[in-house]
Amino acid sequence: MSFPVPGISKETTHCPDWSSRLHPVDQFPYALGEHSDLFRARGTHETKPRPKLFAIKCLRAGSSSNPNFNSELQKKLVLQGDALAKLTHENICTIRGIVYNTSRFPGIVMDFYEGGSIVNRMKEHSYTNDEKLSWVKQIASGMRYLHRMRPPVVHGDLRGSNIFLNAGGKIVIADVGMVYITDTPEFTMMQSAATARWTAPELMDPKVPRQSTSIEGPDCTTQSDVFAFAMTIVQIFSEALPFRHVNNDTTCIFLILRGQRPELPQYVQGQRSLSSLVGECWVREPSKRPSMTDICWRLGMSASS
Structure with missing residues (x-):
């Protein structure tokens, strides 16, 4: 069965089907993510x-024995x-719609940021500590907006590779809530342990019970986002991964x-004040x-x- 699946809603008013509105520029992927x-x-x-260029984030999954996948x-x-398309904040990536004709799996349409993530930016350009502190504040502003929503919107995968600079030099946080889409064996089997460096201990400790058995997907919370925010501060000011001297990602767990x-x-x-806050x-x-x-506030x- 191919996409879109007949009989299943393929769009909403806020997140329309953009399949006929866009023409792909790339024959092969411009960039590869974990999933x-x-x-x-x-x-x-x-x-x-x-x-104007748009980015189409097409999911990539392994084979599945689930007929309803x-x-x-x-x-x-x-x-x-x-x-996500309802979110409106200058530091949160705008979702434009969904496409079904670019890859094997559907794709999410968003704005394209020419310079890439702040991780790539820091490899190519030099930024002052004042500029980096401005980034931190903008990230905090965007995350505050998400967490103030009712119910709160949890990012679930906050780190430098999911944070971009737009044409005006403003921070834009992307991949909000993607963990809730990719938390299935078809996707998790393809993920690496790289995200462990930003992951709160309660999400990795098998002895910690889930906070709610009714939640689908990973048990991420606003508090685990805060943990990831601290690790992202380290990443920004060190221009390196958290635990930069540890080569094995799994060891970081x-x-x-x-x-x-x-x-x-x-x-x-x-x-x-900043070091105390991170702690x-x-x-x-x-x-x-x-x-x-x-x-x-702090x-x-x-x-x-």
Whole structure:
């Protein structure tokens, strides 16, 4: 059975089917993610000299013995796409729609960011600590917006590779909630342990019970997002992975579970308020971590910034 699956909703008012609106630019993926391929596309009838580019994030999964996999995946994509397309914040990536004709699996349409993630940006350009601190504040602002939604929107995979700079130099957080779509054997079997460096201990400790048996997908929370935020601060100011001197990603799981944390970058060490904040964000007990609203306040941000 191919996509779109007959009899299953393939779009919503907020997240329409863009299959006929876009023409792919790339024959092969422009970039590869852990469970997706990224293609660039432009409007089908675009005639401008420099047409606006869009990014199509096409899911990539292994084989499945589940006869309902395609229909379940389409339902998830449409529901998640509809929820995310309603988000409006300058630091949160805008979801435009869904496409069904670019790859084997459906794709999510979003804006394309020419320079790539902040990880790529830092490899190619030099940024001051003041600029990096501005990034941190913008990330905090976007995450505060998500967590203030009712119900709160959990990112689930906050890290440098999912954070971009737009043409105006503003931070844009992408891949919000994608973990809830890809948390199936067809996708998790293809994922690496690389994300463990940002993952809160309660999500990796088999002795910690799930907070709610009714939740589908990983038991990510706003508190686990806060933990990942702290690790992202380390990544930004060190321009390296958390636990930069540990080559094995899996080893980081055991380090985090034993209570070890990465060494703070020199700049963060020199800012007492920032180093204290990071330390509170990655404490083992989730309930003792500050909220994103508290974090913004402690970073000197106003209620509207």
